[in-house]
Amino acid sequence: MVMEMEELIIGSHVSYTNNDGLLGSVKEALSYGANTFMFYTGAPQNTIRSAIDKDLTLKAHKLMKEKGIDIKNVIVHAPYIINLANNKDLDKFNFSINFLKQELKRSEELGINKVVLHPGSHVGLGTDTGIQNIITALNEVLDSEEGPVICLETMAGKGTEVGTTFEEIKEIIDGVKYQNRVMVCLDTCHINDAGYDLNNFDKILTEFDEVIGLDKIACVHINDSKNVTASHKDRHENFGLGNIGFDNLIKVVYHDKLKGIPKILETPYISSEAGGIDRTYPPYKQEIAMIKAKKMNPQLLEEVRAYFK
Numbered sequence: 001m002v003m004e005m006e007e008l009i010i011g012s013h014v015s016y017t018n019n020d021g022l023l024g025s026v027k028e029a030l031s032y033g034a035n036t037f038m039f040y041t042g043a044p045q046n047t048i049r050s051a052i053d054k055d056l057t058l059k060a061h062k063l064m065k066e067k068g069i070d071i072k073n074v075i076v077h078a079p080y081i082i083n084l085a086n087n088k089d090l091d092k093f094n095f096s097i098n099f100l101k102q103e104l105k106r107s108e109e110l111g112i113n114k115v116v117l118h119p120g121s122h123v124g125l126g127t128d129t130g131i132q133n134i135i136t137a138l139n140e141v142l143d144s145e146e147g148p149v150i151c152l153e154t155m156a157g158k159g160t161e162v163g164t165t166f167e168e169i170k171e172i173i174d175g176v177k178y179q180n181r182v183m184v185c186l187d188t189c190h191i192n193d194a195g196y197d198l199n200n201f202d203k204i205l206t207e208f209d210e211v212i213g214l215d216k217i218a219c220v221h222i223n224d225s226k227n228v229t230a231s232h233k234d235r236h237e238n239f240g241l242g243n244i245g246f247d248n249l250i251k252v253v254y255h256d257k258l259k260g261i262p263k264i265l266e267t268p269y270i271s272s273e274a275g276g277i278d279r280t281y282p283p284y285k286q287e288i289a290m291i292k293a294k295k296m297n298p299q300l301l302e303e304v305r306a307y308f309k
């Protein structure tokens, strides 16, 4: 048998519940044929969090070892209500800082080294002030060289989002004291919506390399987009069914310069009604199969619905 030089590291967003802890997340990822995954340590829209269950975490690590999931490729996503760019309300600003500190601790307890963070929205303060606030906040959160890495996500530019260009992300990184703890999460839907044309991904990577440096890419979110380049919308579409398209996304997934970097699907659940009840189903098993085969499945949505019937 010929060993593959470097294996594709692909997974998706999965759930994390207090009952099943990290073990539940690992099992869900395995059910999709994934070899990595990303999750919120609680509901993404709130900051209610429970203590990490040590026993479930140990079991999860054991299962990952057995199944070949390398924990260094597993990712936590910080809740999107954390906003480090806006300091109009100092109580809320400080709450965001403290919550992010706790989130890093929780990630450490889970053995996870990468935490994706949306830089924030300036809510009228302006991009420059937003960036300064993010820098101030990150320097409070990252108070030593040790600990999980924050992966700043490239944003679509919806509303007053900061981190919409590589230059803005670079400015944030430059202001942080412990720069070994700040990296980047490249989101294909977001960069498309922000104005980067994925018909020429090589050009995008060259630009990224010149502005930030390719060695700073810690993770890639693989999403198609419901909207055209520079739409500033941030609405994800299923793999191959949006404006970026199958071929362009496959190029990103298998790009030589992104080898060994985890790729995470955050494509939308598929809706289907059964017996008059509307439900939604995860498309990840079918999308990962399609990515591994490097061949578009025109029946993707139908197959997801059939699978869950």
Ligand code: FE
Pocket (backbone or CB within 6 Å): 077, 116, 118, 153
């Ligand atoms: Fe995100």
Ligand code: FE
Pocket (backbone or CB within 6 Å): 153, 187, 221, 266
């Ligand atoms: Fe994303």
Ligand code: ZN
Pocket (backbone or CB within 6 Å): 189, 190, 234, 235, 236
């Ligand atoms: Zn998004």
